[in-house]
Amino acid sequence: MQMPQALSDAALAAASKEARAIGVPMNVAIMDVGANLKAFLRMDGALLGSLDIALKKARTAALFAMNTEAIGEFCKPGGTSPGLDATNGGLVVFAGGIPLHDAGGIFLGAIGVSGGSVSQDFQVAAAAVEAARSAQTEGETEWQIIPSGGQHPAVLSSEQS
Amino acid sequence: MQMPQALSDAALAAASKEARAIGVPMNVAIMDVGANLKAFLRMDGALLGSLDIALKKARTAALFAMNTEAIGEFCKPGGTSPGLDATNGGLVVFAGGIPLHDAGGIFLGAIGVSGGSVSQDFQVAAAAVEAARSAQTEGETEWQIIPSGGQHPAVLSSEQS
Amino acid sequence: MQMPQALSDAALAAASKEARAIGVPMNVAIMDVGANLKAFLRMDGALLGSLDIALKKARTAALFAMNTEAIGEFCKPGGTSPGLDATNGGLVVFAGGIPLHDAGGIFLGAIGVSGGSVSQDFQVAAAAVEAARSAQTEGETEWQIIPSGGQHPAVLSSEQS
Amino acid sequence: MQMPQALSDAALAAASKEARAIGVPMNVAIMDVGANLKAFLRMDGALLGSLDIALKKARTAALFAMNTEAIGEFCKPGGTSPGLDATNGGLVVFAGGIPLHDAGGIFLGAIGVSGGSVSQDFQVAAAAVEAARSAQTEGETEWQIIPSGGQHPAVLSSEQS
Numbered sequence: 319m320q321m322p323q324a325l326s327d328a329a330l331a332a333a334s335k336e337a338r339a340i341g342v343p344m345n346v347a348i349m350d351v352g353a354n355l356k357a358f359l360r361m362d363g364a365l366l367g368s369l370d371i372a373l374k375k376a377r378t379a380a381l382f383a384m385n386t387e388a389i390g391e392f393c394k395p396g397g398t399s400p401g402l403d404a405t406n407g408g409l410v411v412f413a414g415g416i417p418l419h420d421a422g423g424i425f426l427g428a429i430g431v432s433g434g435s436v437s438q439d440f441q442v443a444a445a446a447v448e449a450a451r452s453a454q455t456e457g458e459t460e461w462q463i464i465p466s467g468g469q470h471p472a473v474l475s476s477e478q479s
Numbered sequence: 480m481q482m483p484q485a486l487s488d489a490a491l492a493a494a495s496k497e498a499r500a501i502g503v504p505m506n507v508a509i510m511d512v513g514a515n516l517k518a519f520l521r522m523d524g525a526l527l528g529s530l531d532i533a534l535k536k537a538r539t540a541a542l543f544a545m546n547t548e549a550i551g552e553f554c555k556p557g558g559t560s561p562g563l564d565a566t567n568g569g570l571v572v573f574a575g576g577i578p579l580h581d582a583g584g585i586f587l588g589a590i591g592v593s594g595g596s597v598s599q600d601f602q603v604a605a606a607a608v609e610a611a612r613s614a615q616t617e618g619e620t621e622w623q624i625i626p627s628g629g630q631h632p633a634v635l636s637s638e639q640s
Numbered sequence: 641m642q643m644p645q646a647l648s649d650a651a652l653a654a655a656s657k658e659a660r661a662i663g664v665p666m667n668v669a670i671m672d673v674g675a676n677l678k679a680f681l682r683m684d685g686a687l688l689g690s691l692d693i694a695l696k697k698a699r700t701a702a703l704f705a706m707n708t709e710a711i712g713e714f715c716k717p718g719g720t721s722p723g724l725d726a727t728n729g730g731l732v733v734f735a736g737g738i739p740l741h742d743a744g745g746i747f748l749g750a751i752g753v754s755g756g757s758v759s760q761d762f763q764v765a766a767a768a769v770e771a772a773r774s775a776q777t778e779g780e781t782e783w784q785i786i787p788s789g790g791q792h793p794a795v796l797s798s799e800q801s
Numbered sequence: 802m803q804m805p806q807a808l809s810d811a812a813l814a815a816a817s818k819e820a821r822a823i824g825v826p827m828n829v830a831i832m833d834v835g836a837n838l839k840a841f842l843r844m845d846g847a848l849l850g851s852l853d854i855a856l857k858k859a860r861t862a863a864l865f866a867m868n869t870e871a872i873g874e875f876c877k878p879g880g881t882s883p884g885l886d887a888t889n890g891g892l893v894v895f896a897g898g899i900p901l902h903d904a905g906g907i908f909l910g911a912i913g914v915s916g917g918s919v920s921q922d923f924q925v926a927a928a929a930v931e932a933a934r935s936a937q938t939e940g941e942t943e944w945q946i947i948p949s950g951g952q953h954p955a956v957l958s959s960e961q962s
Contacts, residue, residue, distance in 0.1 A: 323523045354527055358519035362484045366515060366675060367703030370728045390722065403723050412721045436720045480641060481673075512642075513674015514849060542850030559919045560895045561873065562886050567853045645845045676849060680841035684806045688837060 321350040321418070321426040325453045326357040329418060329429055332449030336442045337361060337433070344433035344442055345372035348418070349380040351427050361433070368432035374408060375415030375430025375439075381406055383425055386415030387440075414439030418450045426450075482511040482579070482587040486614045487518040490579060490590055493610030497603045498522060498594070505594035505603055506533035509579070510541040512588050522594070529593035535569060536576030536591025536600075542567055544586055547576035548601075575600030579611045587611075643672040643740070643748040647775045648679040651740060651751055654771030658764045659683060659755070666755035666764055667694035670740070671702040673749050683755070690754035696730060697737030697752025697761075703728055705747055708737035709762075736761030740772045748772075804833040804901070804909040808936045809840040812901060812912055815932030819925045820844060820916070827916035827925055828855035831901070832863040834910050844916070851915035857891060858898030858913025858922075864889055866908055869898035870923075897922030901933045909933075 326348045337344040343363040348356045355376075360369055378386045390411030393402040403409045415430040429450075431443040487509045498505040504524035509517045516537075521530055539547045551572030554563035564570045576591040590611075592604040648670045659666040665685035670678045677698075682691055700708045712733030715724035725731045737752040751772075753765040809831045820827040826846040831839045838859075843852055861869045873894030876885040886892045898913040912933075914926040 320523070323520070352527070354521075354530060355519060356521050358516060359484070360515075360517050362481070365704055366513075366673070367700070367728055367731075369516060371724070374727060394722070395717075403726070408726055409723075410727060411723055511674065512849070513672065513676055515674055539850070543848055556878075561877070562892075562894055563854070565886070565891055566857060566893060567850055570850075642845070645842070674849075676843075677841060677852060678843050680838055681806070682837075682839050684803070688835070691838060 319351075319424055319426065321348075321356055322453075322455045323356075324455045325418065325420060325426060325450050328453035329446040329450040330357055330359055333429065333431060333442050333446040334359065334361065336445035337431075340434070340438060340441065342434035342438050342442075344431050344439070345369045346442070346446070347372040347376040347430045349376040349427050349430075351380065351425065353377050353380040353427075356427060364433045371410055371432035372414075372430045374410040375432060375443075376428050377406070377415075377430070378409040378411065379415035379417050379428030379430065381409075383417050383428075385413065385417070386411055386430070387413040412436050414443055416440075416443045416447050418447060420453070420455060421451055480512075480581075480585055480587065482509075482517050483614075483616045484517075485616045486579065486581060486587060486611050489614035490607040490611040491518055491520055494590065494592060494603050494607040495520065495522065497606035498592075501595070501599055501602065503595035503599050503603075505592050505600070506530045507603070507607070508533040508537040508591045510537040510588050510591075512541065512586065514538050514541040514588075517588065525594045532571055532593035533575075533591045535571040536593060536604075537589050538567070538576075538591070539570040539572065540576035540578050540589030540591060542570075544578050544589075546574065546578070547572055547591070548574040573597050575604055577601075577604045577608050579608060581614070581616060582612055641673075641742075641746055641748060643670075643678050644775075644777045645678075646777045647740065647742060647748060647772050650775035651768040651772040652679055652681055655751065655753060655764050655768040656681065656683065658767035659753075662756070662760060662763065664756035664760050664764075666753050666761070667691045668764070668768070669694040669698040669752045671698040671749050671752075673702065673747065675699050675702040675749075678749065686755045693732055693754035694736075694752045696732040697754060697765075698750050699728070699737075699752070700731040700733065701737035701739050701750030701752065703731075705739050705750075707735065707739070708733055708752070709735040734758050736765055738762075738765045738769050740769060742775070742777060743773055802834075802907055802909065804831075804839055805936075805938045806839075807938045808901065808903060808909060808933050811936035812929040812933040813840055813842055816912065816914060816925050816929040817842065817844065819928035820914075823917070823921060823924065825917035825921050825925075827914050827922070828852050829925070829929070830855040830859040830913045832859040832910050832913075834863065834908065836860050836863040836910075839910060847916045854893055854915035855897075855913045857893040858915060858926075859911050860889070860898075860913070861892040861894065862898035862900050862911030862913060864892075866900050866911075868896065868900070869894055869913070870896040895919055897926055899923075899926045899930050901930060903936070903938060904934055 333346045343361040345360045345368045347358045350356050392399040403411045413436045417428045429446045431439045494507045504522040506521045506529045508519045553560040564572045574597045578589045590607045592600045655668045665683040667682045667690045669680045714721040725733045735758045739750045751768045753761045816829045826844040828843045828851045830841045833839050875882040886894045896919045900911045912929045914922045
């Protein structure tokens with residue numbers, strides 16, 4: 319099942335709200351079950367270097383359907399999988415990446431947050447996860463209905479970009 | 480000058496609205512003057528392969544402060560700069576990437592749109608450019624004021640992520 | 641705000657002078673707030689392997705608006721963010737990269753120095769930071785005024801490279 | 802023989818002067834015979850996307866000891882070496898990269914210029930080449946003499962960064 323925009327919108331809005339509440343501008347990335355980017359926002363004043371970290375946290379959590387810090391357990395000194403964090407083009411294995419589920423508990427992807435302390439990043443991501451679970455995603459498929467008098471989507475036309 | 484979120488929000492909203500109006504789901508990417516990602520959205524049903532195209536269109540237009548198709552003129556057969564499109568990690572040189580300016584005409588970055596035909600991509604990007612020019616960006620710096628009772632941003636704390 | 645060349649010139653000159661004073665040839669890199677290269681110099685006799693280190697120090701300090709060694713605190717053994725140094729294409733997290741500000745305290749980018757001991761690298765970078773703060777950057781916009789009798793910049797001409 | 806800074810300084814100064822004379826801000830990169838960066842400058846207002854092009858022009862001309870447009874002859878349609886431009890991490894094969902020689906005709910590296918039209922880029926690079934040939938590089942080795950009372954360069958010390 320694909321992640322509906324209604325869910326990523328709700329997650330992004332909740333993350334922004336939480337970030338503003340604690341006074342820390344954040345980078346927020348949301349990826350779907352294919353670990354492909356669905357939505358992203360760099361809030362005003364958010365650290366530029368955290369852009370890549372937010373993306374990699376979302377990617378890590380989406381790839382393993384697990385919190386980023388849980389992945390870190392496998393590759394910490396003495397762990398079962400040394401170097402795991404160097405796979406997949408580089409994982410980020412500290413807190414701030416969390417899987418996203420819908421109201422029915424279906425795994426739909428993950429969010430990654432970076433810009434504050436690790437605990438602040440986690441707090442903002444957790445707020446987004448909660449919002450995603452409550453997101454109203456009914457009626458989303460209306461989008462793909464061709465409006466009366468409208469043109470058929472050209473997504474498969476020969477002029478496709 | 481950094482691109483304020485108020486501007487990228489306005490551009491993204493206008494692009495989404497235009498995409499819905501023509502019935503074609505789009506990938507929309509917005510980058511700042513340093514060609515770093517500010518905001519991104521993959522609308523429901525938008526082609527996955529257009530994700531990278533939208534990012535590269537935004538990057539191309541931001542890097543050269545020019546429409547993507549204008550860059551294409553330089554590297555088309557017989558153009559002055561063969562292979563230009565292979566620089567900068569790969570440019571996209573057909574329409575759908577346009578520079579963004581604020582109400583005062585200041586260049587602040589660029590938008591890249593992909594998912595429909597080239598002309599549809601351009602149409603959606605153009606609607607966003609227009610909205611960006613009219614965006615209300617006053618008062619944006621309020622964000623960085625610490626809310627009363629709030630915590631100081633922890634970006635310099637020892638717990639930095 | 642973009643970093644004016646007057647500031648990078650002043651920083652580079654001060655770094656060179658300090659390097660000569662201590663008798664250690666250095667690689668010196670300066671990046672703007674978008675972490676894009678503004679200026680670079682490899683002094684005669686400077687270690688070739690330090691070229692990449694200087695670039696990465698400047699990039700690291702620009703991305704996080706923080707000294708490179710401060711970033712190192714987060715990813716050292718027992719730190720909050722293991723593997724942070726592997727993000728953003730590879731950070732350098734020992735001393736020698738320092739943010740640059742203008743006379744008004746505006747953050748404009750960073751300098752990275754490598755070629756000597758870590759303490760020497762830091763010393764040279766610090767001298768540059770001090771010079772940047774005192775740099776005379778007034779009148780910089782004159783550059784973009786077309787000189788009388790001069791040609792209009794061709795950056796938007798059809799012969800663009 | 803290594804490229805002395807006196808030569809790269811002279812080339813960079815001449816390029817800047819020529820760029821100002823024609824009113825087009827440029828990116829200027831200088832590489833040595835090992836195709837490693839010696840000096841770089843992004844003038845105020847120079848196109849960000851030309852940064853990579855200037856670097857690749859300098860690299861291309863340094864790697865082949867030949868003007869960049871001459872390399873282009875080999876890989877143009879019908880040329881002897883199709884795809885040559887895709888080697889070495891990506892060459893740039895239009896004008897603006899030129900080898901640098903000293904007064905004695907010794908090949909010491911190359912300069913790459915980008916930011917204007919191809920002919921403007923070439924003009925600025927050519928001015929730098931001329932200046933390099935006339936550069937006063939005598940006495941450069943003085944740099945490596947330890948100043949009386951000074952410390953020995955620490956470049957090989959165990960604290961090397």
